[in-house]
Amino acid sequence: MRETGQDVGIGVGLFMRICFFSDIHANREAFDACFAHAVRQNIDRFVFLGDLVGYGADPVYIVDRVAELREDGALVVLGNHDVAAASGSSEGMNEYASAAIAWTHAALDKPSREFLGGLDLKIEEEDRLYVHSEAAAPTQWRYVGDSDSAERSLRATRQRLTFCGHIHIPQLFHMTATKPAKFFAPHAGAPIPLVGQRQWLAVLGSVGQPRDKNPSAAYGVLDTTKNEFTFLRVPYDVEEAARKIHEAGLPQILAARLFIGR
Amino acid sequence: MTRMDVKPGEIIDGFLVEEQVHVGGMAIIFRARHPDIEDKVLFKVPKIVDSDDATAIVGFEMEMMILPRLSGIHVPKVYSVGDYARRPYIAMEFIDGETLYPKLAESPLPPDEVVNIATRVATALVDLHRQKVIHHDIKPSNIVMRKTGEAALIDFGLSRHLEMPDLLEAEFALPMGTAPYISPEQVRQNRSDPRSDIFSLGVVLYHLATGERPFGLPQSRQALKTRMWRDPVPPRKIRPDIAPWLQEIILRCLEPNPAKRYQTAARLAFSLQHPESVKLTERAHRLKRDSLLVALRRWLKARALPPVEPQPYASTTSDAIIVVCVDLSEGFEYLAEALRIETQRVLSTQGDVRLACINVMKLSAVFMQDAFDSSGRNIHVQRLVELKDWARPLGIDPDKVSFHVLEAMDIAESLLEFARNSHADQILICARGRSNLRRYLGSVSAEVVARAHCTVTVVRAVAPSGTAAA
Structure with missing residues (x-):
């Protein structure tokens, strides 16, 4: 796997509003709703924080759309479900995730698998790090879910801002050089200035499989001019996404949990 | 670097x-x-x-x-x-105006001036809390009186925005605030209660009204805790010219338990503007501090309190102020009744509501002089009686309702001004039916709807047959 340095993103500094999508998990309805919402936010760049596929019924559509956006300058990092879907090996995953991976692997053609398998594990751009799980050991797919795990990730990078996903629960952490990392539960739609001589770690919620008891799709926008990050929620057609999961013969629980966001 | x-x-x-x-x-x-x-x-x-x-x-x-x-x-x-x-x-x-700091040296100020200042600062707090920010350092040097009259708050270095991470809470294990003004919650390091600002404003008012600090100038963390159990000397003991209702307001702001204070700055501002609506409790008449035995009991209780858990932010608008514009004209009794039914509905669905019932007597430019003679006052009293009678079936706690008869040439304007100054959350108003006359004169309710700062509910009803719908 490649690691891309600061030379990625030619013309950096032009990008003023950056949109983050994490954990789409092949949910076309959620992705389309967030994309339409994001377009109205004057987005200059898209960043995909991994797990494009797995669980949902539209892996082909999602991979095609993201690949297209990457042609236009979007940045995409690798998630554990992307690795698994590319190889067909779902070692370490639970039975529902494994079933979804087997189904997804079969649904994708070779170029799509290669696209997923060839994604970067992490990308650094200006003062920002983009990674699916966390910075300390990105290949181990550990979750950031509390102050300790956030601190481990923040200590492992020199970048001021880290953006990740993986756990499907929106969270924000901040840390100074001398104090432990602190947690903040973000309010959707309220911009947060990422001020000061401190590091910030934004854990994006999931576009396609929210698990914070709110079924709406989650994404986020960074405004580099104002130095502000906003967590956002977008309602979408859950019924349709669930219907397709049933139709595809994927495990029922993957559809049921969409309705309750768990 | x-x-x-x-x-x-x-x-x-x-x-x-x-x-x-x-x-x-x-x-x-x-x-x-x-x-x-x-x-x-x-x-x-x-x-x-x-x-x-x-x-x-x-x-x-x-x-x-x-x-x-x-x-x-x-x-x-x-x-x-x-x-x-x-x-x-x-x-x-750069705000052109003086802070309240020099006023401390002039204190005690005349009670009228204290009330005037208090109203303006409370109004500033209404606007700040509406924007989800707690100041946490309300004191005379952080309050600037603009030349135009409004109070402006400065120095947000200890403030908390309820939708942003609290960097200070993360960083420090000590209470943050200015010793004489800090609220008991802040002493216990709870930084998410807007009522903390109401406590601090109470300290400012006490000082301005009496010339003394209610809790002195504590020098240690332990001394800061005294305000959790020791009540201040009642202001009227120091300055007998302070009205019982003003003492009631000041001491209510200074209650150690936030639940016993004014719950919103809007309620405080309302009381300051309508002294007659202030319910006088034991606080109003107190002339000495509680006995040491009572204070000791409170001290024991305060000591036993568990460590503060961060409180989830409760909306400060839960204690709504609702202005009900009652039309008492003859022939529109059916509308007044419909309004009462709607009022009842609002009361049953909302929490702790304060109701302000108002009726406007229209003054005529031509006969202005007549309105102020003795018979004019009689009409005023009669209206007040009718207004109270209208509200009687609501069965609302007398402490939660106030009655106001206004006199104005422009009815809509006076209703709007009253609602604005009361920081009303909602206005209930009736609309009469359509008629040629109203087409020429314009509708009061339409103007209130168009210009109100808050939610307006317009009540309509069908006139019973045989009623003249003027």
Whole structure:
């Protein structure tokens, strides 16, 4: 796997509003709703924080759309479900995730698998790090879910801002050089200035499989001019996404949990 | 590398820095000018401190987060904020006016002046809390009276925005505030209760009204805790000319338990503007402090309190102020009844509501003199009686309702002004049916709907047959 340095993103500094999508998990309805919402936010760049596929019924559509956006300058990092879907090996995953991976692997053609398998594990751009799980050991797919795990990730990078996903629960952490990392539960739609001589770690919620008891799709926008990050929620057609999961013969629980966001 | 030192004559992001005007605990303030800004500018930078003392830095970070998010006449306007990593500064409006600090030396002030100041500061707090910010350092030197009359709040270095991370809470294990004014919650390090500002304002009012500090000038953390159990000397003991209702207000602000204070700044402002609506309790008549035995019991209770858990933010608008505009004209009794039914419905669905029932007597420009003679006063009293009679079937607690008969030439304007000054959350008003006359004269309810600052519910009803719908 490649690691891309600061030379990625030619013309950096032009990008003023950056949109983050994490954990789409092949949910076309959620992705389309967030994309339409994001377009109205004057987005200059898209960043995909991994797990494009797995669980949902539209892996082909999602991979095609993201690949297209990457042609236009979007940045995409690798998630554990992307690795698994590319190889067909779902070692370490639970039975529902494994079933979804087997189904997804079969649904994708070779170029799509290669696209997923060839994604970067992490990308650094200006003062920002983009990674699916966390910075300390990105290949181990550990979750950031509390102050300790956030601190481990923040200590492992020199970048001021880290953006990740993986756990499907929106969270924000901040840390100074001398104090432990602190947690903040973000309010959707309220911009947060990422001020000061401190590091910030934004854990994006999931576009396609929210698990914070709110079924709406989650994404986020960074405004580099104002130095502000906003967590956002977008309602979408859950019924349709669930219907397709049933139709595809994927495990029922993957559809049921969409309705309750768990 | 961050540069914090600033010298007069320097130009930073287009701001020409001029003379230093103030050195505070956490920041230094300069005058400044900018070619694109007509008004005078204040240029605030963090004070250079030992790296160990992070309060100043973090306080400055908080102010940089919160102040640009605020708007309105009750806060300084922000022109620009410097990038913290390179050059931290806040360029803001220079507010033309004096702080309340010099008033302390003049205190005790006449009670009228205290009420006037209190109303303006409470109004500023209404606007701040509406924007989800708790100031946490309300004191005379942080309150500026604009030349235009409004109170503006300054220095947001200890403030908390309820939708942003609290950097200060994360950083420090000590209570943060100014010793004489700090609320008991702040002493216990709860930084998410807007009622803390109401306590601090109570301390300011007590001082202005009596010339003395209610809790002295505590010098230690232990001494700060005294306010949790020891009640202050009642203001009327010091200044007998203070009215019982004003003492009631001040002591209610100073209740150690936030649940016993005014729950919103709007309620406080309302009481200050309508003394007759203030329910007088034992607080109003108290002339001495509680006995030491009572204080001791409170002390034991305060000691037994568990450590504070961070409270989830409860909406400060739960205690709504609802203005009901009652039309008592003959022939429209069916409308008054429909309004009462709607009022009842609102009362049953909302929490702790305060109702202000108003009726406007229309003055005529031509017969203005007549309105003020003795028969005019009789009409006024008669209206008040009718208004109370209208509300009687609601069965509302007398402490939660007030009645106001206004006299005005422009009915809609007077209703709107009353609602604005009362910080009303909702207006209930009736609309009469259509008629040629109303087409010419215009509709009061339509104008209220068009111009109100808050929610307006318009009640309509079909006139029973045989009624003249004028």
